[in-house]
Amino acid sequence: MTSAPNHSTTHAPGQLKAVCLDVDDTLLDTQRASRQGLRELVGTDRAWPVWERTTDHYYARFVNDELDFEAMCVERTKAFFAAFGEQIDDTEAARRESVRMAAMQSAWGLFDDARPCLDWLRDSGVRLAVITNAPSTYQRKKIAAVGLADVFDAVVISGEVGVAKPDPRIFRTACDALGLRPDEVAHVGDRLDTDARGAARAGLHGVWLDRSRSERGTVGDVPVITSLHELPELLVGDLPAIPAMPELIG
Numbered sequence: 576m577t578s579a580p581n582h583s584t585t586h587a588p589g590q591l592k593a594v595c596l597d598v599d600d601t602l603l604d605t606q607r608a609s610r611q612g613l614r615e616l617v618g619t620d621r622a623w624p625v626w627e628r629t630t631d632h633y634y635a636r637f638v639n640d641e642l643d644f645e646a647m648c649v650e651r652t653k654a655f656f657a658a659f660g661e662q663i664d665d666t667e668a669a670r671r672e673s674v675r676m677a678a679m680q681s682a683w684g685l686f687d688d689a690r691p692c693l694d695w696l697r698d699s700g701v702r703l704a705v706i707t708n709a710p711s712t713y714q715r716k717k718i719a720a721v722g723l724a725d726v727f728d729a730v731v732i733s734g735e736v737g738v739a740k741p742d743p744r745i746f747r748t749a750c751d752a753l754g755l756r757p758d759e760v761a762h763v764g765d766r767l768d769t770d771a772r773g774a775a776r777a778g779l780h781g782v783w784l785d786r787s788r789s790e791r792g793t794v795g796d797v798p799v800i801t802s803l804h805e806l807p808e809l810l811v812g813d814l815p816a817i818p819a820m821p822e823l824i825g
C-alpha cells in the first residue's frame with residue numbers, strides 16, 4: 576500500500592480543485608459482484624468470459640440508447656443462454672435475471688483502496704464527484720448500498736444527463752455542477768478510452784486506473800495508476816499540463 580503523503584487539511588494539491596471518479600470497477604468491485612451473480616445463475620463462473628463479452632455488447636446498446644436498461648438485461652440473458660444452445664423467452668430471461676441481480680446486489684462492495692483514497696481527497700480539501708454510465712435509479716441505489724450516498728459534491732449519471740462517457744458533455748456537466756473549469760478537475764476511471772481519454776478530450780486531467788497492471792507510467796499523455804492508493808502521490812506530484820483545446824472547452 577502506498578501511504579498518503581502528509582498534507583494540510585485546507586490546501587488542495589496543486590491547482591486541482593476536484594476529482595471525479597467512475598463507479599463500476601473503479602470504486603466498486605463490480606466484476607466480483609457480477610461473478611457472484613453468475614454463480615447464482617448457473618452454479619459456476621467458468622462462463623465469465625462469455626458473460627463479460629455479452630455484457631459489453633448489450634451494455635453498449637444501452638449506453639447508445641438502443642435499449643432501455645430492463646430490455647438490455649433481458650436481451651443479454653437470452654443471448655448468454657443462447658450461446659450455450661438454450662433458447663429462453665422474455666419471461667424466463669427476466670426471471671433468471673432477477674435471481675442473478677439479487678445475488679449480485681448482495682455482493683456489491685468497495686475496493687479496499689476506495690475509502691482511504693476518498694478520505695484523503697476530502698481531507699485535502701478536494702471536492703469529489705462521480706461520473707458514471709448507468710441508469711439513474713439503479714446507480715443511485717448502488718452508490719447508497721456501499722455507503723457513498725453523502726460523499727460526493729456532484730453525482731453525474733448518464734441516465735440523468737442524457738449523454739454518456741466518453742462524450743465531452745458529460746464531463747463538462749460535472750465541471751459545471753462543481754463550478755470549476757475543466758483544467759481544475761481530474762477524472763479517474765478503469766476504462767482507458769471511456770474514462771481517461773474521454774476526460775482528457777474534454778479538457779480535464781484524465782487518469783487511467785489500470786487495476787490489471789497491464790501498463791505503468793503513462794499511455795500517450797494519460798497517466799496510469801494501478802491502485803487508488805497511488806492517486807494521492809500522482810495528484811501531489813506531476814500531473815501533466817492540460818493542452819489547450821479551446822474547441823472543446825465551451
Ligand SMILES: [Mg+2]
Binds near residue numbers: 765766
Ligand atoms: Mg468503470
